[in-house]
Amino acid sequence: MTDLAPLSWVRTPSLVFWQTCDGPVSSLEATALRHGQHSHRKLLLRTFAEAVGAVGDELGPFRTDRAWELLDAAEQESPEAVAEVVMYPSVGIWLSRVLRQVLGRRLDDTPLWSEVGGFHALAAAVAVRSGLEFEIDVPVVHGVVWLPSVGVLRTDRPTGHAVLRGGSGGFELTIDGEVQRPRLEAVRHHVAKAGGRALRIVLDDVDPYREFSAPLPPRPLAEQERAEWFRQMDGAWELLMARHPGFADELSACLASIVPLAGRDMFAVSSSAAFGSVAMSPKASAVEFAEALTHEIQHSKVNALLDLAVLCRDGDDCRFHVPWLDHPRGVTGLLHGVYAFCSVVEYWFVERNFVAPELARRARFNFSYRRHQVAEVLSYLGDLPELTDLGREFVMGVSARLDACPATDLPGDLAQDVEWVNTDHHVLWRLRHVQPDKQVAEALAEAWLAGEACDQDFGPDVVAVSPESGRSPLGTLLKARALEGRASAGTDAEGAFLHGDLDHAAKLFAARLEASPKDLTAWSGLALASGSATLLRRPEVVHAVYHALALRGGTKPDPFALTAWFDQTAS
16 A cells, blocks of 8 residues: 555554545544644645745735744744634635745736735734734735634725734724724634534635635625524534534534525535635525535545545546536546545435425435436446555445445336436536547448448547536426426427427427537437437437538438437447
8 A cells, every 4th residue: 555655744644544435534533634734734835935035026015024923923822823823714725826826827816915915914813813912014905904714804995005013902004104993804603512512613704715716805794694504504513413423523623614605506615725614505404504514524524635645646637427517527526526425425315314204305316316426436436547556445435335325215206317317417418528539420421321330439538628518408307306206397308208208209309409400408308318329328429420411411310310320239
């Protein structure tokens, strides 16, 4: 197990690795992962310190010597406070951005001086947390001065720089010779309690880097909105403590902040640079809130593990289909996905037996849907040459966990809808992103015109990423029916499919192709309705040959005849 070497500087590395593979980690292993992230952050800060010296005269007042002095003083006074600020999630986002800036890899229009000035803001936050009196230059962005893990100070200036003085007497800002005493909008802490344990967390609606992006203005929640978020946190924590103690244990050690997102239906996201933070939209229930936390914290764990162990090499070549995303992913993305969604499978495997009757079908669908997806990726992931020995052990651990959640007690109609939804996604993904060989397509067109058999080797997959995304109308309706037990259906092809008249649906999809041959959702609908083996397995080849024949003869071939010709020799 030669790839375990990168873990050697973390205490009990083997235990951390094996426990992570096995699923929820105890607070001990979670703390070890967090310590690894802390060491990684400090290394990045060192890299920043070395790189920023070569930047030149673009930094204005933000020379880093004073910030380092303040950090050193705080370290002597309260090393725990320094560690907490350094590990605050938004500091990781700032650090990843500023490193790219000073290394000449600009991400957006955020000024270099402003990003580098974030180091001064970090030093000021550490001084506040350590109880020090201090004075330091800080940047003003979107009308606020950022103090990570502390809050923001509002000013009447949209951008620029200020001299910040802080201590027992509060805060004082001097901007262009004008002295202001700004109000601190502190980060909002919440403590959820259940089963004798507490989850301490920040609801972050003011930090400029909270959404894992360029700095944003604060968007403080109204008191009623904030109370609703706290209520859902309490409900989710109570549920996890009662029925998912393993997930609760790791959340208590890993989860640092929740970022409320507005206007995004059922959305949650995390970032490799923000260990322990989850940005999410409001959820309909504590059940869904708990699922989102359980899912997203897995990405923090995998990111921490990837900083300590080599699970794959050349893992960023995006050429693989994953059922939960519209675009191709690399091996690293596959590892993230199967691990995070396996936890979702485990969550619903338990939860489906406890949810209210009106949520029972949704719970069974979520369990089966995610289980089907994880199983699909696991069917080929373990054999990929990019995996190291540790990577294969990691995949074996996920596989064992999935096997412990057998697909039972699923009504036949729901099982069929799960199969169709995932198949529709796979077919549409191939039509969008797999590029058929032009010579193969031309040779097949020649064979069709000559009345010969379809005996041409289609060749390997060549993935050429397309910007197209989104589920097909049929896939959307099928998922709605699976979740709700019913779905509105019209008289079009999708309606015929939902009513169970697959022959008529196939004819209507074929008619749509006659009018619009590039309608990829009609091709995916025809694949499901007709059951054509080739159209389900290599739809991009059928589509390419259909297009080539239409260009040659001016008359489009009959889709049914063409797919039957392909299927005669389909293996």
